[in-house]
Amino acid sequence: MSFVTFVDQLFAGLSLAFVLFFSAAGLNLVWGVLGVMNFAAGSVYMLGAYLTTSAIARLGASALGWTAALILVPLAVAGLGAIAEIALLRRTYRQQDENRQFMLTLALSYLIAGMVVLVYGTHFRTVSLPAGLSGTWTILGAQIEQYTVLTIVLGLAVTVAIWLGLYRTRAGLLTRAAVDDREMLSVLGVNVNRLYSAVFAFGIALGALGGVLIAPQSTVSTNLETTALVPAFIVVVTGGLGNMTGALLAALAIGIAQSFVTLQDATFAQLTPYAVMTIVLLARGTGRRWVAA
Amino acid sequence: MGRRLSALGRLPGASRHGPTGAWRCGPAGAVPGGGGPGALADGGPALALLVLAAVLPAIVSTEYVLLAASIAVSALVAVSFNLLFGYAGMFSFGQSLFYGLGAYGTVLLMNELGAPFFVALAGGVLVAVIAALASGVVLVRVEPVAFIMLTFALAALFEFLAEHTPSFAGGDSGLVAQLPPELSFVAGVNGPYYAIVGCSALVLAGVFAFVRSRGGLILRALKEDSLRARTLGVEVEARKLAVFALAAGVAGVAGGLSVLSEQIVYPSAFDWKVSANALIATLLGGVGRFSGPVLGAVLLGLIDFYVGKLTTDTVLVEGLVLLAVILLAPKGVASLWQGLGGSRTVPGRVS
Numbered sequence: 001m002s003f004v005t006f007v008d009q010l011f012a013g014l015s016l017a018f019v020l021f022f023s024a025a026g027l028n029l030v031w032g033v034l035g036v037m038n039f040a041a042g043s044v045y046m047l048g049a050y051l052t053t054s055a056i057a058r059l060g061a062s063a064l065g066w067t068a069a070l071i072l073v074p075l076a077v078a079g080l081g082a083i084a085e086i087a088l089l090r091r092t093y094r095q096q097d098e099n100r101q102f103m104l105t106l107a108l109s110y111l112i113a114g115m116v117v118l119v120y121g122t123h124f125r126t127v128s129l130p131a132g133l134s135g136t137w138t139i140l141g142a143q144i145e146q147y148t149v150l151t152i153v154l155g156l157a158v159t160v161a162i163w164l165g166l167y168r169t170r171a172g173l174l175t176r177a178a179v180d181d182r183e184m185l186s187v188l189g190v191n192v193n194r195l196y197s198a199v200f201a202f203g204i205a206l207g208a209l210g211g212v213l214i215a216p217q218s219t220v221s222t223n224l225e226t227t228a229l230v231p232a233f234i235v236v237v238t239g240g241l242g243n244m245t246g247a248l249l250a251a252l253a254i255g256i257a258q259s260f261v262t263l264q265d266a267t268f269a270q271l272t273p274y275a276v277m278t279i280v281l282l283a284r285g286t287g288r289r290w291v292a293a
Numbered sequence: 294m295g296r297r298l299s300a301l302g303r304l305p306g307a308s309r310h311g312p313t314g315a316w317r318c319g320p321a322g323a324v325p326g327g328g329g330p331g332a333l334a335d336g337g338p339a340l341a342l343l344v345l346a347a348v349l350p351a352i353v354s355t356e357y358v359l360l361a362a363s364i365a366v367s368a369l370v371a372v373s374f375n376l377l378f379g380y381a382g383m384f385s386f387g388q389s390l391f392y393g394l395g396a397y398g399t400v401l402l403m404n405e406l407g408a409p410f411f412v413a414l415a416g417g418v419l420v421a422v423i424a425a426l427a428s429g430v431v432l433v434r435v436e437p438v439a440f441i442m443l444t445f446a447l448a449a450l451f452e453f454l455a456e457h458t459p460s461f462a463g464g465d466s467g468l469v470a471q472l473p474p475e476l477s478f479v480a481g482v483n484g485p486y487y488a489i490v491g492c493s494a495l496v497l498a499g500v501f502a503f504v505r506s507r508g509g510l511i512l513r514a515l516k517e518d519s520l521r522a523r524t525l526g527v528e529v530e531a532r533k534l535a536v537f538a539l540a541a542g543v544a545g546v547a548g549g550l551s552v553l554s555e556q557i558v559y560p561s562a563f564d565w566k567v568s569a570n571a572l573i574a575t576l577l578g579g580v581g582r583f584s585g586p587v588l589g590a591v592l593l594g595l596i597d598f599y600v601g602k603l604t605t606d607t608v609l610v611e612g613l614v615l616l617a618v619i620l621l622a623p624k625g626v627a628s629l630w631q632g633l634g635g636s637r638t639v640p641g642r643v644s
Contacts, residue, residue: 110615114609117609118609233443268457270453
């Protein structure tokens with residue numbers, strides 16, 4: 001493999017990794033704080049992609065239109081997430097029944113998928129790249145698509161923002177406290193309900209952001225639901241449930257590995273997440289955190 | 294962040310499952326662990342439906358016989374799911390894996406080796422059971438939510454493999470089963486239909502005997518409190534692995550029988566919608582009751598059938614049905630008739 005090919009695949013892998021990480025981070029946050037494994041993460045990703053096609057159709061594929069889509073779509077989905085959390089999930093926390101909560105998010109994913117079919121129909125859609133970002137840049141001798149670079153830069157920015165938000169802000173402090181002891185936090189006068197709504201909305205918005213970023217790179221169809229959810233689950237399990245650093249590392253490993261395997265066989269490269277997960281789980285042994293007591 | 298995320302303030306020893314099996318809300322005074330509802334109440338509805346299924350071709354048109362055949366198949370998948378979730382407390386979201394393996398195993402054994410249907414069916418079931426034993430060694434040890442995610446991912450893996458191995462599994466265009474005339478639709482639907490109903494009856498009888506045996510009681514003990522069961526000398530992992538394989542066998546039979554009701558197998562046999570349908574049917578009919586998933590599959594099948602005539606957007610309706618059941622009748626629609634008070638019971642330590 002030449003150096004140029006190496007750089008090429010590395011960038012493609014990094015952009016894939018960040019899109020993966022967005023969904024996985026959303027899942028992890030919601031799991032860690034609310035104790036809910038959010039099955040609707042896949043349909044939220046799909047919804048993000050569909051809403052992007054609408055937004056770009058209205059605003060145009062200009063830099064301005066894309067900036068607006070990148071902000072508005074996750075915000076709109078976050079709003080929906082907050083409503084769903086308040087209307088459906090809130091009543092379930094006291095029972096601590098993670099199965100019932102999982103089923104509620106499953107119902108949510110059906111409703112989202114059903115609404116998408118109702119509004120957009122079953123035909124797939126496409127959306128064009130932002131004007132001015134459809135070309136390539138030469139980096140270390142390799143021709144890298146500008147959109148790929150943009151995805152990576154945005155991915156890095158959001159990742160840094162998540163970490164700063166969790167460890168350097170009061171909201172992050174409360175979020176981490178809620179993970180450890182919800183009751184104590186509530187006794188100390190924190191509005192835990194509002195915190196939960198905010199975390200759920202934020203987690204869902206992260207998934208939708210992944211959907212926005214992927215929209216111009218693939219056809220937008222209802223298949224996106226499963227194609228997003230399976231790797232996101234794998235990243236979460238590989239990194240360790242609720243472990244954000246683990247999820248980031250797993251997403252990077254899977255994204256980059258998959259990008260290099262694509263050189264050999266583009267179809268079966270899609271099995272890379274399974275391979276990486278198997279290796280990691282075997283290497284970590286069966287004696288660690290992810291094993292029930 | 295993350296070290297204690299999965300602990301999340303749950304008290305050790307407190308039920309992690311909340312409002313658990315319906316057997317608890319049986320008639321007041323039912324002995325906990327004593328088996329819940331009586332044999333007739335538990336198995337009666339399923340038996341009645343089987344009798345109805347046996348006389349159905351004499352009453353209704355071919356369209357409805359075909360519907361009944363596909364409902365029987367999905368009822369078996371739901372029974373398989375209920376065996377894990379309702380009895381052992383194992384939330385598998387990948388029963389489509391074993392359904393698909395049963396279906397593909399059956400067709401491949403018939404088409405490639407020329408095996409007779411029932412031999413091929415047994416072979417397909419064996420494939421499903423072996424897959425369950427192999428994957429179960431790891432799966433029964435992971436924590437509950439990882440179990441959901443991994444069973445889901447494993448089924449998706451096999452869907453991918455079926456789609457992308459056209460020379461072996463037919464790819465997206467699927468595999469047409471080379472059935473003998475008496476089991477194909479060429480000679481009418483009654484042959485395949487009665488084969489499906491007969492096999493379903495055998496499987497249901499076997500599962501019924503199992504869940505009412507000592508083995509079934511031990512599963513319920515596991516579900517209630519696996520630590521206590523372990524202390525009492527139950528080999529938790531071995532029991533879980535065994536029921537995982539048994540449930541895979543039931544789903545495998547369903548897959549093999551789907552070869553008769555569909556006469557063709559597509560990669561979508563592995564789709565998570567198969568698993569989700571089993572879940573919805575079980576919830577509809579009542580979790581942890583023997584007849585629950587059978588009743589629920591009939592209800593869901595009828596809903597899908599009539600909604601499908603009105604709109605192509607069945608997903609939305611299924612979502613609404615699922616939501617309504619979770620919120621309004623968490624113990625299944627059958628419980629609605631037994632007084633609305635029952636469904637409001639707050640979980641926790643009744644005993």
